[in-house]
Amino acid sequence: MKSGNDIAVKVEHLTRRFGDFVAVDDISLEVRKGEVFGFLGPNGAGKSTTIKMLCGLLLPTAGSGSVGGYDIMTESEEIKKHIGYMSQKFSLYEDLTVEENIDFFSGIYSVPPQKKSERKEWVISMAGIGDRRKSVTKNLPQGFKQRLALGCAVLHEPPILFLDEPTSGVDPISRRNFWDMIYVMSKDGATIFVTTHYMDEADYCDRLAMIYRGKIIAGGTPNELRLEHMKRDVLEIEVDRTVDAIDILYKSGVDAAIFGSRIHATVESAEVSAPSITKLLEQSGIRVLNVEKIEPSLEDVFVTLIEVS
Amino acid sequence: MKLLRVKAIAKKELIQILRDPLSLAIAFLMPLMQLFIYGYAITFDVNNISTVVYDRDKSSMSRELISEFQASGYFTIAAYIEGYKDIDTYFETNRAKVALIIPEHFSKDVKTGRPAQVGVILDGSDSNTATIAEGYINAVGLLFAHRLPGAKVLPVIDVRGRVWYNPELKSRNFIIPGLIVVIMAVIVALLTSLTVAREWERGTMEQLISTPVKPVEIVIGKLIPYFSIGFADILMAIGIGVFWFGVPLKGSPFLLIALAAIFTFGGVSFGILISINARGSQAVASQMALLSTFLPAFLLSGFMFAISNMPGPLQWLTYIIPARYFVTISKGIFLKGSTLEMLAWEATLLTLFGAAVFIAAVKRFRKRIE
Numbered sequence: 001m002k003s004g005n006d007i008a009v010k011v012e013h014l015t016r017r018f019g020d021f022v023a024v025d026d027i028s029l030e031v032r033k034g035e036v037f038g039f040l041g042p043n044g045a046g047k048s049t050t051i052k053m054l055c056g057l058l059l060p061t062a063g064s065g066s067v068g069g070y071d072i073m074t075e076s077e078e079i080k081k082h083i084g085y086m087s088q089k090f091s092l093y094e095d096l097t098v099e100e101n102i103d104f105f106s107g108i109y110s111v112p113p114q115k116k117s118e119r120k121e122w123v124i125s126m127a128g129i130g131d132r133r134k135s136v137t138k139n140l141p142q143g144f145k146q147r148l149a150l151g152c153a154v155l156h157e158p159p160i161l162f163l164d165e166p167t168s169g170v171d172p173i174s175r176r177n178f179w180d181m182i183y184v185m186s187k188d189g190a191t192i193f194v195t196t197h198y199m200d201e202a203d204y205c206d207r208l209a210m211i212y213r214g215k216i217i218a219g220g221t222p223n224e225l226r227l228e229h230m231k232r233d234v235l236e237i238e239v240d241r242t243v244d245a246i247d248i249l250y251k252s253g254v255d256a257a258i259f260g261s262r263i264h265a266t267v268e269s270a271e272v273s274a275p276s277i278t279k280l281l282e283q284s285g286i287r288v289l290n291v292e293k294i295e296p297s298l299e300d301v302f303v304t305l306i307e308v309s
Numbered sequence: 310m311k312l313l314r315v316k317a318i319a320k321k322e323l324i325q326i327l328r329d330p331l332s333l334a335i336a337f338l339m340p341l342m343q344l345f346i347y348g349y350a351i352t353f354d355v356n357n358i359s360t361v362v363y364d365r366d367k368s369s370m371s372r373e374l375i376s377e378f379q380a381s382g383y384f385t386i387a388a389y390i391e392g393y394k395d396i397d398t399y400f401e402t403n404r405a406k407v408a409l410i411i412p413e414h415f416s417k418d419v420k421t422g423r424p425a426q427v428g429v430i431l432d433g434s435d436s437n438t439a440t441i442a443e444g445y446i447n448a449v450g451l452l453f454a455h456r457l458p459g460a461k462v463l464p465v466i467d468v469r470g471r472v473w474y475n476p477e478l479k480s481r482n483f484i485i486p487g488l489i490v491v492i493m494a495v496i497v498a499l500l501t502s503l504t505v506a507r508e509w510e511r512g513t514m515e516q517l518i519s520t521p522v523k524p525v526e527i528v529i530g531k532l533i534p535y536f537s538i539g540f541a542d543i544l545m546a547i548g549i550g551v552f553w554f555g556v557p558l559k560g561s562p563f564l565l566i567a568l569a570a571i572f573t574f575g576g577v578s579f580g581i582l583i584s585i586n587a588r589g590s591q592a593v594a595s596q597m598a599l600l601s602t603f604l605p606a607f608l609l610s611g612f613m614f615a616i617s618n619m620p621g622p623l624q625w626l627t628y629i630i631p632a633r634y635f636v637t638i639s640k641g642i643f644l645k646g647s648t649l650e651m652l653a654w655e656a657t658l659l660t661l662f663g664a665a666v667f668i669a670a671v672k673r674f675r676k677r678i679e
């Protein structure tokens with residue numbers, strides 16, 4: 001990676017069309033060296049298309065950008081020397097064993113022979129797959145596969161890592177383990193660009209960009225996003241009959257959504273609305289167990305932003 | 310180019326082939342089966358032609374003539390019939406291909422020195438067999454005439470042909486050397502055609518092209534195991550030709566093997582070029598490989614039909630079919646003992662073909678999603 005400035009990834013007015021469909025629409029963003037940058041958005045928002053353009057796998061239709069100081073239009077092969085990429089779909093060789101996959105990518109990334117076994121052991125221990133090293137990859141649980149894929153993408157210790165939905169389809173514990181791995185690499189100084197559609201994972205990132213229908217709709221640290229874009233308050237309401245309660249709230253025009261067994265209502269002022277909502281529900285025979293003002297989650301922020309846009 | 314990367318790809322590819330029963334079957338079972346099936350099925354030798362006899366003379370001389378036909382080994386008497394109508398019945402039901410009609414006055418004619426005629430009807434729906442049968446009938450007839458007491462049938466010009474290169478005129482001897490080429494052209498291309506398409510189909514290519522690996526490293530790495538298998542196949546096929554089918558190998562086995570290596574290189578390069586162009590679909594790739602190798606190699610290589618008998622444009626087409634060159638080489642070395650000087654033209658074009666296809670494959674390989 002070229003040194004000199006502290007920007008790892010920078011794109012301006014990046015656009016990618018597939019025929020008439022605009023997958024990525026004029027986006028600009030910057031990722032600083034060493035940060036964990038989250039790229040958030042629902043499925044089909046343009047996350048994977050963006051990440052593929054950054055990795056030199058897909059040529060942009062318009063715009064400019066650089067990764068590690070190399071131009072994404074003209075120096076894609078240079079970029080490939082300095083990045084690790086983990087695609088959304090599991091893309092290791094399913095008919096090879098764990099060790100064979102590691103050996104293969106270690107050869108592909110030209111890891112020097114004297115470092116090879118050290119890197120291999122590092123990947124195996126970090127991914128926690130020591131007892132599965134002779135297993136054919138096909139038979140591994142999804143969580144193991146994801147961690148192995150990440151391990152194979154960082155064998156050559158790349159300064160920048162692109163992870164495309166690394167935790168999709170994985171159980172919550174595996175997701176947590178995976179994020180622990182990301183932190184380890186971040187501590188070692190790597191820049192990490194990670195896409196996800198799990199809003200709860202956004203809080204693990206240093207900075208975020210939210211993408212929706214190909215456009216970036218917001219960006220900043222998780223706290224900045226909350227402060228800037230959540231002018232309104234969020235009330236968390238706990239009742240005995242959630243579904244009936246949300247029906248009543250809808251009918252009286254309250255902006256509310258179910259979050260697990262509770263209801264989140266977005267209101268102008270918590271102080272004014274808390275008593276009135278309680279009253280409204282109790283009049284309809286619903287027992288209100290608890291109403292309190294909460295810190296809005298990034299999902300609340302995202303939902304609000306989509307409604308605005 | 311980094312050797313480390315080529316080695317990694319070659320090793321990975323080999324492991325995948327060895328763990329894939331379908332690849333193994335295509336690599337080893339298919340050529341064996343084809344070699345044995347075609348090796349026995351394709352023959353131009355005609356024996357035991359089923360024949361019906363309408364003997365209207367019923368004399369000792371007519372019986373002598375019939376036994377002369379039987380003794381030749383080319384004819385088997387299927388039945389004795391009593392009328393022309395029966396010929397139709399036997400031909401239509403495929404119970405006979407030849408009908409021999411001996412006229413009433415056959416023995417009288419022979420004894421009185423008048424020209425005696427024997428009628429022959431051939432089933433022309435199988436023209437190949439019919440033509441050959443006609444030749445045999447004339448020969449048997451001539452032989453019979455010669456042995457008649459007091460026969461003075463002497464041809465004006467005595468033509469005595471001598472067959473070079475395949476003196477026993479065994480069709481197997483010239484079929485097997487060509488057959489090896491046709492089978493290997495198909496197997497090598499088919500096997501290799503899946504390798505790149507499979508990676509796009511399974512999504513592993515996306516990971517591979519995100520790395521610094523170069524197209525030439527991918528192509529060479531992938532070719533190494535396929536070349537080794539294809540080359541082993543050719544050696545196996547040559548071995549079966551010589552030791553099982555007993556085809557004499559007159560020329561240098563080393564020359565044959567060296568040129569086989571060049572042919573195999575062209576074949577695997579062609580297979581990988583197809584695979585690159587069939588982006589993402591193994592089905593398309595294997596169809597393309599079959600279509601572009603099997604029929605051209607079978608029909609236009611000179612294996613079955615002489616190129617010099619083809620219409621002009623078709624003859625030109627044969628120049629882009631590598632099997633054409635290797636069929637000439639293989640037949641030449643097997644049957645005539647040809648040397649490298651004699652085969653220089655074919656060897657050169659075969660090498661050029663391999664090099665051109667290999668370069669095209671490397672150039673066509675894209676490290677991008679399109």
